[in-house]
Amino acid sequence: MGVKKRISGCVATANAVKLADVEVICSYPIRPYTGIMSELARMVADGELDAEFVYGEGEHGQLSVVYGASAAGARAFTGSSGVGVTYAMEVYSPISGERLPLQMAIADRTLDPPGDFGSEQTDALCCRDQGWIQGWASTPQEALDLTLLYYRIGEDPRVLLPQYACQDGYFVSHILGEVDIPDAAQVKEFLPPYKNHHVLDPRNPQIIGAQMEPSMGPGMQYQRYQAIEGSRKVIEEVHEEFGRIFGRKYAPWVEEYMTDDAEVVIFMQGGHAETCKTVVKRLRNLGEKVGLVRLRTFRPFPTQQVRDALGRFKAVGVVDNSVNFGISGAAGVLLTEARTALYGLGDKVPTVGFVAGLGGEMITHDEFYKMFAKLKEVAKAGKADKQSYWLPFEL
Amino acid sequence: MTNLFEEPGLKQITVWARGVYENKEARDVVVAVTEAAALEGKFVQAWENYVDLPDRIYVPVRAYGKISDQEIESKYVYENETPDIVALTEETLVKGVDILAGIKPGAVLVINTKRPAEYLFKFIKKGTENLASIVTVDANSLAKSIITLSGAEGATDASGIGKGMGAALAAAIVKATGIVQFESLLKIVENKNAAKKAFEKAQVVDVKTLVNAG
Amino acid sequence: MSVPVKEVPFAGTVPSPKTENEGMITGNWRTRRPVLDADKCTNCLICWISCPDSSVNQNADVVSFNLKYCKGCGICNEVCPVGAISLAPELDFED
């Protein structure tokens, strides 16, 4: 069995990368993900991990290095935060289009201006439609597990897609939590060596990424669409097997907390859900029928599972920890996706958007309390008088 | 389905050329003929095949024109699928290129060549059943091709429309098809002399006579 | 017209060709055809090494041309030190 340690999300992720026995790592410093790379550099220097540790010249270079490494047949890892994530934007689509299942950790961070270094999911959500598997860990333990889960899902021959394993910067990446680090033998059983059928090998020459004319464009995109839609089944299977091997069971799509007889719930993803849990628990002690539904896998978005989960409540508040200026509903992408999932249920499930925790500010207990209070009003009235609220200014 | 979206009265012109050396001339032919038609109050459209660009030296490339009495609705159908007129800025294109793909019955083929239609006809392997006539004109002897990179990729051609060999080829098209008045074409092209001579010298040969002879 | 999904190469990947790329046959680009005067050819191979389209073939005595791909650029004619290569209009040939 593994060992238990109190470590940060950064160190937890690095431990998973070590256990995944990667061949190529490419670094570039930017807060708050930097700790992952420092930890990996230490592991390489100390001989704990045998991998090439390449100093990227920037995030664009980082993604390019792991693109090449993955195409050559290596398991590869990189990561970033904030403007680093967006600087590399050019390279995300070629990686998924050429079906190279490398992994990138994102310890999320707000985008400039004005150089705020705090957590916000905007950076990672900017790349949400690039054909990558994507989801958020809410604890260091989950950060470790997500890395292993995602390599296994992404490298499955039925999927072959890269993965963004996201964690909220600072909150998850820096605050220590108790983590069960599995032993190498278990990981070996769970995660077989990376194999791809199109690799750069002079013994079997192939041309990867030849230019297509527009008439081949629809087919190329349809392949990626099929891959990400087809990954749903694999995601469920892999989570099942993860539970069997490691004894930690995760719901693949949404985690429900105290929802059994709940009337109103908050729907959100990431580390702030831990704060929300406390609020739910305290309100439950007061007899309030409140609950939390935490989204675990964001891409592919589990439309049906979210509909099934949220469709039974009297009001749903969706917390967006990102900026999406001008978006329908005037909140964030989670609200629009949740509403899409609930579409057709009429007024039965009124939804309200809450934009909170921007720029790395925590979402306080008090703020969640206010959200639940608003949701109770909405449930009672059967409708919301406003689409969304920006906290702390509008609620 | 096809009939539902048919546009009666729409004429399609496809010009084949050799990349770089004749790209401008191909563009000029469709621009000159369609601009002339516009002077006559027609609805028109001219463009280059996007997939053929960027053009490479000698690669077969296409430029297209559409002319109609009514507003053109298929303006983003980006290839001429059923041309009425096909023109070649260079004679060797008859060999090994499917120049007549999709032509409508009664279509006309116009070729810049010194050679007789009979000789060129032998090289055309596909699509001749719908071809009505072959028009030959030695446009190269009337004007040179202008090689320029300006005007490609949707930019403005600084060298002027119909300044080179394309003026002569356009004139041969007009002579054989009457798609516009020759006077209208003359108002557009810069090399009016080449156009006039081509209009005079172009030879129209009925394909039936070639089939019978062959 | 869109190509059916099954005919689109997976991940934009295709096998490498071995000796010729059949997906891009360029012989129909040619307006002039290289013609060799075998009596003059010294088999120095300067034309062979200078062909951007790898379309000059080495043989035992004299070179020959791969007309399936030759684009007719005429570099072989230009670089031949003994004038053994000339260019003839492609339409003079029926093949």
Add this chain to the structure above:
Amino acid sequence: MLEEIKSIKKAPVEEYYVPGHRTCAGCGPALQYRLVAKAAGPNTIFLGPTGCMYVANTSYGCGPWAVPWIHAQITNGGAVASGIEAAYKAMIRKHKTDAEFPNIIVMAGDGGSADIGIQALSAAFYRGHNILFVAYDNESYANTGIQTSPTTPYGAWTTFSPAGPVIPEGKKLMPKDLPKIMAHGHPELKYLATASLSYPLDLMNKVRKGLNANGPAFLYIHAPCPKGWSFPADKTVEIGKLAVETGMFQLYELDGGEYKLTYKPRELKPVSEYIKYQGRFSHLQPEHIEKLQQFANQRLKEVGIEAVAAPAE
């Protein structure tokens, strides 16, 4: 170890850049590609950052390489090559492949090397990856229809630097000197050379030296472009020779820290001899040609050739 090729007749017969590509008739970059591939041999992986040698070679979902090839963005040839190299090093060390370490060759245009690609290029050389980076210089962004790049010569017409009444010379800036940028400041650099497709034997042997160097090697190849420079397609080799004979391009190598001229023109011709065949310079006035001559003289001086050329007529 790849052996020196002693003569054209002894060059390998095998082609790894095979017929069947949508490059221009008379394409200089295609010719140098073929020579590089021939010299490198079968145990090679090519990378193609976006540019003519990507688009024209892989049009319609196919390509002309008998060896593995992968697309890179125009920005990142050096970085993708680094990743492939690091992967092979690690996989061989960890016994995850039984393949032999391959030649890893980037084939980047001047945009993908001297301009938007320079960051990735410089980083790869700083890190010391065992790769050969070929910058084939056709002196423009040719794939997009000829736009100026940092290596476009002063006075050249491109669609982004057209000559007009207000800007009579077209391009006003002097070109970047990429090989010198690479030569000074990359301590891991093992080999650097310039080459021209008009000197095929020299070019192929420089490829082999670069691949034998066991570390980052940089080869800067002058590759005349009949479309972009507006000269007849059959004159590609001749234009390449004239560039060297007029001093507009210099052939040298940097091996073990010392510059060595690998070809010295017996008699330098004036630059006007070079530009008169090229449409891109046809608008130049004598004062512009004189500026080009001074540019060539300066570059020659830097590599140890005293210019003796007559001034432009």
